[in-house]
Amino acid sequence: MLIVVIGTIVIAAFFYAAARNPRLVPGKLQFAGESAYGLVRNSIVIDSIGTKYGKKFVPYIVTLFFFILALNISGIIPVLQFPASSKIAIPAFLAIISWIIYNWVGISRQGFVGYFKAMMFPPGVPWPIYFLLAPLELFSTFIIRPFTLALRLAMNMFAGHLVLLLCILGGEYMLTEGTGALPFLSPIGFLGGIILTFFEGFIQILQAYVFALLSALYIAGAMEAEH
Known part of the structure; x- marks a missing residue:
């Protein structure tokens, strides 16, 4: 928990300091903050969700990426040397947040019935296949996605x-x-x-990227009918 607190403070302090006195010609700290923010915004959120709908999710995905990154990197920092994200409760809680967001987005965009219909009964499939496909899609969306999100991150950090x-x-x-x-x-x-x-260290960065990217892709998938 100390690592979680330290990681939260470090990330918050970095972005606060980078954005405290914004200038047209950025200094080194402002440039670093803008570059870090822009990397996640452009390469994850905008590329996955699109500019029109993606902007509102940028704060969440950016926060998610750097929070996970801080907890992962603690595994190779001297003295700390423990990845807090290897404790399954932390990835599970973050996965639940992403699960709530993408399901809420899907229901609010498509309606309750429309969301489940688009999820379980995609068009162009022979109707007998729906008997197998519908429960699989429901199980995948509500159980497999958050489970694999949490387990992938925790087990990679634990094994490393x-x-x-x-x-x-x-x-x-x-x-x-x-x-x-x-x-x-x-x-x-x-x-x-x-x-x-x-x-x-490379794996820790990669796993933070994968978690954030999959969260963005799930949100984009929930908005598919709207697109």
């Missing part, structure tokens, strides 16, 4: 954390407790830990 622990603690054990040739092999464990730390 375990691999780093295995390399570092394995190297330490060979160095301090090993006999024979094991102490001389300990640098392999430490080197693997260093290499995998950079790889894990």
Whole structure:
């Protein structure tokens, strides 16, 4: 929970400082904030939902991306060294928020009946297929989507954390407790830990991007009939 609080404060402080004194010719901090904001806005929200409908969802998706990123990156920050998003409750809560938003958008745009009809009975499908397709689509939209959103993020962070622990603690054990040739092999464990730390950093950024992108795509899909 301390990591969640610290991550929230750091992200909020960064964007507050970047937008505090906006100038026509931005300074370094303002440029960094605008670039970070613009990257998520353009490459995730606008590309997925479109300019007309996407603007209202930019604040949520930007907040979602950087909040998850902060919790992920904590896994490779010295002293902290624990990805808070590896605790399933946090990704699950974020997935529920996205679930509420995209279902609310679909119902408000298409109407309650229209939303479920478009979801379960897409046009152009032979009617006998609906007996199989309709429950699958309902199950996918209401159960599978939030479940996979949460599980994908949590398990990637959990597995990456375990691999780093295995390399570092394995190297330490060979160095301090090993006999024979094991102490001389300990640098392999430490080197693997260093290499995998950079790889894990890439995965942490990627998983934040995937979570935000899928949330945007689900919102876009719920608005499909409106488009």
